[in-house]
Amino acid sequence: MAGCEKKLKELIIKLHEVEALKFGLFKMKVGIDSPVYVDLRSVVSYPVILESIAELLWEFAIRDTQCNQLCGVPYAALPIATLISSCSKIPMVIRRKEAKKYGTKKLIEGKFKPGDKCVIIEDVVTSGSSILETIADLQSVGLNVTSAVVVVDREQGGRHNLSEKGVVMHSLCTLSQILQVLEEAGRINSDTVDSVKKYLAASQVRHDGTFLTVQPHAGTDHVLTLPFIARADQAANPVAVKLLQLMASKQSNLCVAADVTSASQLISLAESTGPYVCVFKTHIDIVEDFSPQLIQDLLAVAQKHNFLLMEDRKFSDIGHTVSLQYSKGIHNISSWADLVTVHSVPGEGVITGLKSAVPNLQRGCFIVIEMSSAGNLTTSSYITLSTLSKWLSYECVVTASMEICEKHPDFVAGVVCQSPNIVQNPGLVQLTPGVSLDCLNDGPLGQQYHSPEDIIMSRGADIAVVGRGITQATDPIQAAQEYRAKLWAVYEKRVSSLNFWQTVEQNLKYILHESQLSTQNVSTKGETGMCLIQYTNTANHGSCTSENFAAKNLTLGNHLGMG
Numbered sequence: 287m288a289g290c291e292k293k294l295k296e297l298i299i300k301l302h303e304v305e306a307l308k309f310g311l312f313k314m315k316v317g318i319d320s321p322v323y324v325d326l327r328s329v330v331s332y333p334v335i336l337e338s339i340a341e342l343l344w345e346f347a348i349r350d351t352q353c354n355q356l357c358g359v360p361y362a363a364l365p366i367a368t369l370i371s372s373c374s375k376i377p378m379v380i381r382r383k384e385a386k387k388y389g390t391k392k393l394i395e396g397k398f399k400p401g402d403k404c405v406i407i408e409d410v411v412t413s414g415s416s417i418l419e420t421i422a423d424l425q426s427v428g429l430n431v432t433s434a435v436v437v438v439d440r441e442q443g444g445r446h447n448l449s450e451k452g453v454v455m456h457s458l459c460t461l462s463q464i465l466q467v468l469e470e471a472g473r474i475n476s477d478t479v480d481s482v483k484k485y486l487a488a489s490q491v492r493h494d495g496t497f498l499t500v501q502p503h504a505g506t507d508h509v510l511t512l513p514f515i516a517r518a519d520q521a522a523n524p525v526a527v528k529l530l531q532l533m534a535s536k537q538s539n540l541c542v543a544a545d546v547t548s549a550s551q552l553i554s555l556a557e558s559t560g561p562y563v564c565v566f567k568t569h570i571d572i573v574e575d576f577s578p579q580l581i582q583d584l585l586a587v588a589q590k591h592n593f594l595l596m597e598d599r600k601f602s603d604i605g606h607t608v609s610l611q612y613s614k615g616i617h618n619i620s621s622w623a624d625l626v627t628v629h630s631v632p633g634e635g636v637i638t639g640l641k642s643a644v645p646n647l648q649r650g651c652f653i654v655i656e657m658s659s660a661g662n663l664t665t666s667s668y669i670t671l672s673t674l675s676k677w678l679s680y681e682c683v684v685t686a687s688m689e690i691c692e693k694h695p696d697f698v699a700g701v702v703c704q705s706p707n708i709v710q711n712p713g714l715v716q717l718t719p720g721v722s723l724d725c726l727n728d729g730p731l732g733q734q735y736h737s738p739e740d741i742i743m744s745r746g747a748d749i750a751v752v753g754r755g756i757t758q759a760t761d762p763i764q765a766a767q768e769y770r771a772k773l774w775a776v777y778e779k780r781v782s783s784l785n786f787w788q789t790v791e792q793n794l795k796y797i798l799h800e801s802q803l804s805t806q807n808v809s810t811k812g813e814t815g816m817c818l819i820q821y822t823n824t825a826n827h828g829s830c831t832s833e834n835f836a837a838k839n840l841t842l843g844n845h846l847g848m849g
């Protein structure tokens with residue numbers, strides 16, 4: 287076997303040399319962009335390489351199967367299967383891509399008996415769909431197919447999809463092995479390796495081409511560690527699915543708050559920031575020269591730059607009234623806004639009212655649970671160690687709002703909030719306003735700003751809302767580019783680095799911050815399952831023991847998912 291391994295390494299290097307393994311940006315059959323491409327069709331031009339693939343496949347995976355038929359999946363695997371058949375003297379069948387329209391009308395060419403044991407040979411597996419189609423046809427003529435042998439497993443769900451259908455897949459090598467061999471041989475650098483690994487973690491596909499949910503880090507299923515593309519698979523609201531997919535493909539978790547008062551400013555902001563945002567958020571009632579034409583123009587820009595429109599209307603009346611506010615009047619919001627915001631204070635009826643206005647439209651809403659303004663009545667900043675009753679009422683609002691989300695998954699796309707761990711369902715998106723790179727000061731108007739790092743890592747935001755940080759910048763395009771790059775980098779860091787204990791640490795820092803305690807001495811010790819908390823009470827210039835602190839914050843800790 288050691289000899290085989292050496293041959294395999296040599297083969298991988300040869301495949302890279304002849305560009306059968308390429309790194310760059312490639313469009314895949316399943317519609318996603320890939321940083322790596324495996325093209326084994328070209329090896330027909332390199333008989334020695336073809337021979338060594340056939341030899342290794344035989345040694346590694348076929349010899350022991352005791353099959354009496356081979357079938358190569360057209361086209362790339364046909365020469366490989368033919369070579370193996372010729373050397374091993376095991377006969378081969380060929381599956382036509384389409385049944386013949388004349389003569390025998392056969393789908394499978396070659397001689398075989400029902401019950402013959404057939405092994406499928408394939409060059410590259412992504413989702414496993416080609417193998418499954420081939421197996422269906424072979425089984426329809428009575429062949430017994432339970433295993434497939436492939437040259438390269440792209441590790442994107444193919445093995446899982448096949449095993450779900452009872453097919454065992456053996457692969458000569460995986461993409462991870464290829465990366466390792468090529469990096470060790472100095473053929474690719476660590477950046478390339480990282481980008482392919484990230485891509486693999488985020489782009490698992492089902493056999494029908496749709497994405498499969500990924501759990502990127504063993505040992506934790508915390509929502510913050512899941513990539514957006516995996517969360518899209520768990521979203522029930524169609525706009526949330528579209529949004530999460532768009533965020534992943536556009537690599538943007540930036541929402542611009544377009545608080546401008548003229549139609550021309552609104553369109554020009556949409557045009558200039560559109561390429562960098564996933565959501566363009568409006569307060570359409572502040573536009574002084576509003577006309578239906580503005581909406582037509584806005585929709586055209588949204589389509590051109592591929593972003594969603596959110597009207598931040600914060601509906602907060604009884605169901606009947608909000609349904610009229612949503613779908614009637616000069617703004618006719620339901621006709622154009624993909625998403626709207628809504629307060630949960632009126633209760634579930636507010637959602638039912640909105641839903642009743644758009645029975646057939648693909649629309650969604652975000653429930654406002656916490657606001658960002660100083661002194662608002664919704665946030666956990668109420669928590670001081672002595673005002674437990676206010677904390678409890680806050681907790682009730684959060685719980686009740688989340689219950690509304692769970693009852694209307696078809697319409698609720700996410701929540702607007704400021705704290706982590708309110709969103710536990712990966713299919714819901716957290717939108718958080720109050721973001722600024724230089725922590726602007728809003729004076730008596732009350733906005734409270736936080737850095738992108740704080741918003742995404744500590745507060746759990748998926749999408750950050752930036753208004754004046756962009757609209758009042760000297761160069762709004764440059765500002766949008768800068769916010770987008772920074773916010774996305776922090777999200778990537780969160781997905782790739784956050785493990786359970788880091789999450790606990792973030793939560794502790796958040797609690798301490800909200801309780802006006804110093805966050806400098808927080809540390810966690812994951813290996814023993816203990817959180818070690820040392821802190822100083824800067825607010826009162828006193829100190830408490832960690833036991834006291836833990837007891838006082840038990841409810842809070844439980845709520846934040848630390849129980």
Ligand SMILES: O=c1ccn([C@@H]2O[C@H](COP(=O)(O)O)[C@@H](O)[C@H]2O)c(=O)[nH]1
Pocket residue numbers: 543544545598656657658659702719720721733751752753754755
């Ligand atoms: O709690 C909330 C909810 C919504 N907003 C909205 O976000 C933007 C923020 O604008 P900045 O200029 O970045 O302050 C604005 O449209 C608000 O209506 C919020 O700030 N806080």
